[in-house]
Amino acid sequence: MSGRASLLAASLAAVIAALVVGVTPAASHAYSSPRLYSTPAHEGGGAGRYFTGSRLDGLSCDACHGGGEPLVHVVRGLPEFGWAPGTAYTLDIEWSPAVEHAAVVAEVSDASGLAVGELSLPPDELLTDAERCASGTRAAVAFDLDSGRRVLGLGDCGAHRLRMQWRAPTSPAAGPVWLHLASVQGDGSGDAEGDGPMLELHRLDPIDPIDGASTEGCQIGASEIRPVGLGLVLMFGVGLLAYRRRRGSATTVALALGLICASGCARVQPWERDRLAQPDMVIDIGGELLVASEHAVEYREGSAGAVGGAGGGCGCN
Amino acid sequence: MRSVVAGVLLVTGCTSGAAELPAPDYGDFRAVVYPLLLRDCGFSQCHGDPERFFVVWGPGRLRLEPDIDGPFDPPTEDEVWLSYQRTRSALTYEGELDDAPLLQKPLEGHAHRGEDVWGRNLWQRSEPSWQEVARWAAGVPLAETEELGL
Structure with a gap:
């Protein structure tokens, strides 16, 4: 019992000693620039923590920020019904221009927390005004970490849009991936109080390249042999019927035209849409x-x- | 009855005077342990909250004298020293050193509200961060730890 008591006394002594010095007004700070995530801790940086909530990071903005309303934003372009191997998706995150202070970090990682696919920012010439700081400079920056992560960060500089392109892995064997989207709406006070943090985790599963249900589309580029060949066979059959039976030939012709149109459409797999998705194809x-x-x-x-x-x-x- | 026990505890605690806090090396704390605690513990919703028992002060986090020090000014001597004292307090233990809250609570399976977004506790025994703190707490001199990326 005396041992426990002595421990208690020692702890109390240390705390009292600390309180003698420590009871002063204090303020907690947080990062307004993503560049601070890589700065050493004793210089006030994150020392490699980027707070995206990924598996290799774990923490998000709510480790520091709190007490305010979270950022309301819209995410467009998510492959919600599954990603297709090799396909490039443009993910577009936007929030109201009326929000004066906002910061966003994003990361796409696999189950182990490592970067998966290719995550990139738009080139300068394609940036919209909403993606620029009030000064006109690019708002978002990319960080390639030694740990195998790639993080995109947009600091509090007046921008209200973050676009990124994610090219899915070439094989569905990569499995499910996660888009980590962490954001803070600040109150402009410069400290962590009164800010609204939020973390969105979007799990994105690969679609089966054979049975994928969301891959129908009208073929423009390279075609598959099988549907076209089937269409030709059907056209030949319908023409033969029209030749032998004149009655109802109008119906037959209409049916033939329909089959011709149908044979012109074929499944275009998402990973075959690379070229079609380029801006110069518009x-x-x-x-x-x-x-x-x-x-x-x-x-x-x-x-x-x-x-x-x-x-x-x-x-x- | 409880008040009697509490009184006895206080009296024995005051009269024994034999208990000493662990006093690991302050230089190693400043060079290695302090940046590590800043990185992983000193968030304002966690141990950068002055209401906590174990608190870490420093740049980019809780400043001891915000009216004097800018948010990212280098840590003051008071901040490092005070963080050291609080860290020592979290090292009090009974039995094994590993039972000390500083070493035990960040590990899996222990009461620690600082779980990450995946429901994991902060550290594992196999992590260099925890091992470094454990070595320091045990009085082992720390070598250069550049691999921690602090």
Whole structure:
């Protein structure tokens, strides 16, 4: 009993000694810049903790921030019905411009916490104003960690949008992956009080490349032999019927046309949509930017209309 | 009856005077243990809360004198010393050193509210962080620990 009592007394003595010095007003701080996550702890940084809540991190923004309303944001582009191998998904996180102070960190990791697939930020030329700080600089930055993680961070600088592209692994064997989305809506006080932290974990499962149910689409690029071959066989059969039976030929022709159309569509697997998903495949994207070059072509060639635009080939300005 | 027992405890505690707090090396604390505790424990919702028994003060976290020190100014001597004292207090134990709250509570299966978002406790015995603190608590001089990334 005396041992326990002596321990109690020793603890009390230490606490009292500490309180003599320690009872002063105090304020807790937190990070307004993601760059501080990599700064050593004794310099006020996270020393490698990025607070995304991933399995290799564990903690999120609520380790420090609290007491406020969480950031309300919209996430678009999630492959909610499953990711397809090799497919690039654009994940778009946006919140109200009325939010004055917000910070977001994001990470895509596998069950072990390591980065999976390729996570990247848009190039500068594709950034929208919402993705820039009030100063006009890029808001989001990427961190490649020695531990095998890749973290995207957007600091409190006036931006209200974070876009990222995630290219899924080339094999569904990678298994389920998690999008970690941690955010804080700050009150601008500079400390951790009155801020609203939030963590969203989105589990994304791979879809089966054979039985995937969300992969139907009209074929534009390379085709599969099997559906087209089946369509040809059916067309041949219908034509044969139309040749032998004149009655009801209208119905037969309609059926044949339907089958022709049907044979023109085939399953385009998501990982085959890589090229189709590129911005330059969009018809007339940035048309206003092409006016000058089109005009030069028209002037040089003395013709117009080949690119679908209207105009004259007179050569005048 | 309880009041009598409590009184006896207090009296014996005051009169014995034989108990001593563990006093691991302060230099090693400053160089290795303090940054580690700052990194993994000193969050304001955790042990960066001045209401806690075990508190760690420092830059980017709880500042002892916020009116004087900027949020990211280097730690003051008082902050390191006070954090050391609180850490020592968390090292009191009965029986084995591993029973000390500082070493026991962050491990799996012990009462510690600081679980991460996956429901895990902070450290495991196999982790370099815990092993470093345990060595320090046992009085073993610490070598350079750059691999901790602190």
